[in-house]
Amino acid sequence: MILEGIVTTLDADGSVHIAAMGPEVSDGFDHFVLRPYQTSRTYANLRRARQGVLHVTDDVELMAQAAIGHFEQPPRHRAAPVIQGAILETACRWFAFEVESIDDRSPRAVLPCRVVAEGKLRDFLGFNRARHAVVEAAILATRLPLLPLKAVCNELQRLAPVVEKTGGPAERRAFALLHTFVTARRMLCVQAPSRIHFGMFSFGHAGRQFGGVGVMVAQPALRLVIDPAEQWEAAGPRADDMAAYARRCCEAWGYDTLPPCRLQLEEMPRRHVGLGSGTQLAFAVAAGLRAWYRQQPLSPEELAHITGRGRRSAVGTYGFVHGGLIVESGRLPDDVLGPLEHRLEVPAAWRFVLVTCRECQGLSGVDEQQAFAALPPVSAAVRQELLDEVAQRLLPALRAGDCRAFGESLYRYGRTAGECFAAVQGGPYNGPEVTQLVDEIRTLGVPGVGQSSWGPTVFCVVENQEAAERLQRELLSRSPPRPLDIVISPPDNRGAVVTRGTSDEVKD
Numbered sequence: 001m002i003l004e005g006i007v008t009t010l011d012a013d014g015s016v017h018i019a020a021m022g023p024e025v026s027d028g029f030d031h032f033v034l035r036p037y038q039t040s041r042t043y044a045n046l047r048r049a050r051q052g053v054l055h056v057t058d059d060v061e062l063m064a065q066a067a068i069g070h071f072e073q074p075p076r077h078r079a080a081p082v083i084q085g086a087i088l089e090t091a092c093r094w095f096a097f098e099v100e101s102i103d104d105r106s107p108r109a110v111l112p113c114r115v116v117a118e119g120k121l122r123d124f125l126g127f128n129r130a131r132h133a134v135v136e137a138a139i140l141a142t143r144l145p146l147l148p149l150k151a152v153c154n155e156l157q158r159l160a161p162v163v164e165k166t167g168g169p170a171e172r173r174a175f176a177l178l179h180t181f182v183t184a185r186r187m188l189c190v191q192a193p194s195r196i197h198f199g200m201f202s203f204g205h206a207g208r209q210f211g212g213v214g215v216m217v218a219q220p221a222l223r224l225v226i227d228p229a230e231q232w233e234a235a236g237p238r239a240d241d242m243a244a245y246a247r248r249c250c251e252a253w254g255y256d257t258l259p260p261c262r263l264q265l266e267e268m269p270r271r272h273v274g275l276g277s278g279t280q281l282a283f284a285v286a287a288g289l290r291a292w293y294r295q296q297p298l299s300p301e302e303l304a305h306i307t308g309r310g311r312r313s314a315v316g317t318y319g320f321v322h323g324g325l326i327v328e329s330g331r332l333p334d335d336v337l338g339p340l341e342h343r344l345e346v347p348a349a350w351r352f353v354l355v356t357c358r359e360c361q362g363l364s365g366v367d368e369q370q371a372f373a374a375l376p377p378v379s380a381a382v383r384q385e386l387l388d389e390v391a392q393r394l395l396p397a398l399r400a401g402d403c404r405a406f407g408e409s410l411y412r413y414g415r416t417a418g419e420c421f422a423a424v425q426g427g428p429y430n431g432p433e434v435t436q437l438v439d440e441i442r443t444l445g446v447p448g449v450g451q452s453s454w455g456p457t458v459f460c461v462v463e464n465q466e467a468a469e470r471l472q473r474e475l476l477s478r479s480p481p482r483p484l485d486i487v488i489s490p491p492d493n494r495g496a497v498v499t500r501g502t503s504d505e506v507k508d
Contacts, residue, residue, distance in 0.1 A: 001025055004135055006055040006066045007034070008077070008086045009045035016077055016086040017041050020067040020138060023054060023113075029095065034111040039253055039295040043109055050099040051083040054113075055091035058125045060134040062090055064174035067138035068181045069294075082117040092124040107254020130167030130175075133159040137178045144182065145293040148260040149228035152182055188226040188291055189499050190284040193218055193323065193492035194269050195276035195316035196352065197453040198410060199417025201330055201386050204377030211330025211338050213390055213413065214315035214452075216323045217352045219489035222277065223267040224284040226292055232258035236265050238281060245285040245307055252306045259292060270485075273356050274452035276316040282307040283320045284496065291498045297321075301336045313453075314338045323495035325398060327390060346491035347401050351468035355441075355475060356457045357433055358483040378420045389413045403463045407448020410461065414450030421454075430455035444474055 002022045009017050019042045024033040032054070036043040046052055057063065065071050076089040080096045087094045096117040103110040127135075137159055140152050156179055163175040193216040201211035224242075234242040242263045250258055263285065269277040283303050290298055300317045304310035310317040314328040314337040327342040389412055397405035418428030429435040429451045437458045441449045448461040462468050468488040475486060 003032075003056070004063065004139075006057060006063060006088065006091065007042060007052050008055070008088060009042055009052040010049060010084055010086065011041070011045060012048065016074070017045060018066050018071070018075065018088070019069075020063055020142070021054075029118075030115050032095075032097070032113055032115075034099075034113055035108045036111070037254075037295070038104055038107055038109050039290075039293070041296055044296070046099050046111060047102060047109075049084060051085055052097060052099075052113075053080050053083075053085040053087055054095045054097060055088050056093045056095075056124065057088075057091040058127060058131065059090050059092075059170070060127075060131045060138075061170045061174040061177075062088070064134055064138045064141075064178050067142050068178065070177065070181065080117065087119070087121075089121065092122055093120050094118065128166055130163045130165075130171040133162040134167070134171055134174045134178070137175055141178050141181055142294075145259050146255075148230045149182070150230060156182060184500070187500070188288060190222075190224040190226075190288040190291075190496060191499075192222040192224075192280040192284050192320060192496040194220055194222070194354075194489075195280065195319050195452075196354075196457075196459050197274065197276070197313060197315055198450055199386070199414050200313065200378075200420070201417075202378035202383040203420075204375060208330035208332055208338065210312045210314075211328055212313055212315060212417070213325070213327050213394070214313070214319065215325045215346060215352070216319040216492040216495065217354070217489040218492040219487050220269040220275070220354075221267055222269065222280045222284055223265070224281070224288055225264045225266055226288050227262045227264070229260055229262040231260055233262040235262060237268065238265050239263075241278075241281060242285050245282050246289060248308070249286050249289050249306055253293070253295075255293075259289065261292060263288070270356070274455050274457040275354075276453070279309045279316040280320060280496075282309045283317070287320075287496055287498055291500075297498075300340070305336050310337055314340070318343065319492075319495065321495050323493045324491070327395070342395060344395065344398055345493045346398065347403070348490060348493070349464050350403055350491055351462050351465055352489050352491065353460050353462065353468050353471055354452075354457055354485075354487040354489065355437060355459070356485045356487075357437075358485055375421060375423055382416065382420065386413060386416055389416070403461060404447060407446070407461050410448045410450055411442070418451060434458060440478075441471070441475075444471060446471060 003025045004022050007019050007021045011017050077086040080087050083096045085096055095115045097113040097115050100112045100114050137156055140155055163171055195214055195216055197214040199212055203209050246258055269275045271277055286303055286307055300321050304317050315326045317337060318326045318340050322343050325344045325346055328338040329341045331338040389409060393409040397409055415428045427435060429438055434451055434455050438449050441460050446460045450459055452459050472486050
């Protein structure tokens with residue numbers, strides 16, 4: 001028999017996590033089986049601690065709140081005996097349990113549990129039609145990622161008169177909470193920053209490969225919108241790529257079909273200009289669908305593994321999650337990602353000026369693979385020179401907020417790292433136009449100039465918005481005029497943001 005109940009577990013920091021769950025119970029109630037999704041916090045907590053408390057209650061308002069994870073005030077609770085757990089004081093009965101084994105061969109893990117202590121808090125009053133309707137509505141709310149929104153709304157419309165006719169104030173409040181939760185699900189948006197890559201530490205030899213330094217900037221941004229729909233759809237530019245990433249995610253999470261929603265890419269940086277737009281798109285799809293299913297956010301390693309991105313540079317991967325300036329040390333053959341060595345915030349007043357020739361693009365895909373195959377290995381001496389530049393000058397300048405010293409170090413680092421690609425580029429920068437642009441910006445008194453990844457985007461860092469606008473005017477006024485796109489951007493120190501509706505940031 002499936003019993004609709006509430007399970008409490010403890011997070012790693014000791015806080016109480018509350019979730020509506022339906023265990024399989026036996027008549028004696030000394031054992032039962034939980035089947036949480038492996039992506040849930042309940043599963044993570046039970047896998048770590050193997051203890052929790054199952055509650056039986058006729059308080060459908062509490063059940064509704066637990067189903068959607070929305071509590072205006074934390075429910076009163078006390079410590080459980082025998083185990084490390086929490087008892088909800090408004091429940092009827094509680095059963096402290098220990099997990100006997102874990103079968104994680106399917107997306108919904110199978111956890112046989114043994115009751116080690118139990119108690120009664122009050123009598124079970126019972127259910128009427130209104131309470132049954134609220135429970136059904138709560139179950140529907142948890143199925144939103146899998147069911148069309150219209151179907152769920154139609155079912156709520158059918159249940160509403162039952163609650164109104166046979167329910168009391170608590171049942172009406174619970175149903176209104178669930179109705180608001182469902183009807184508010186109109187849109188989910190992922191906004192991701194762009195990645196500037198300063199250059200890699202090394203490649204072509206044994207030991208750690210690639211690594212390097214980069215920074216996340218707020219503009220140009222990527223904006224992905226996910227709307228409820230009758231069936232799956234990816235629309236607009238990069239629709240095939242979005243569908244491919246969505247399929248990878250759903251397969252990894254154990255879903256047989258793509259969810260009933262529509263993905264639309266509203267904004268995206270230009271492709272193949274050195275801003276990491278492909279990686280950010282892959283991660284935006286993964287993060288958006290993760291929020292759609294109301295699961296915990298993915299770690300950088302999980303993002304990289306599911307999408308297949310970050311195989312060389314991990315700067316954009318860590319930057320998507322954390323923002324700021326990223327230093328990663330490079331990956332070993334069995335690593336999903338190179339370790340994150342440093343993550344520092346960049347002063348909010350600083351500005352990055354991105355200058356891109358409209359007629360040029362950098363290497364990607366097969367061309368990039370062939371280029372790496374043709375490059376000679378980076379020597380140990382050059383690798384050490386790059387590491388010393390970062391540790392001894394670049395990072396100290398950033399910590400001190402010294403933009404000019406940071407810029408000078410950035411230029412030295414980028415030029416040295418760029419020389420490692422001279423066999424393909426013809427020099428430290430990708431072609432004569434980029435080289436000329438770097439030199440020209442330096443002559444204007446801006447020390448911090450470099451090429452992002454393979455280019456053709458040239459970036460520079462200045463102290464404030466006024467200095468950025470002055471540089472922009474200088475470049476656009478040069479004769480003869482050139483087809484340049486110039487973007488002025490603040491640093492991004494928070495990474496990608498997922499919001500529901502128009503402004504509520506996802507905290508799931």
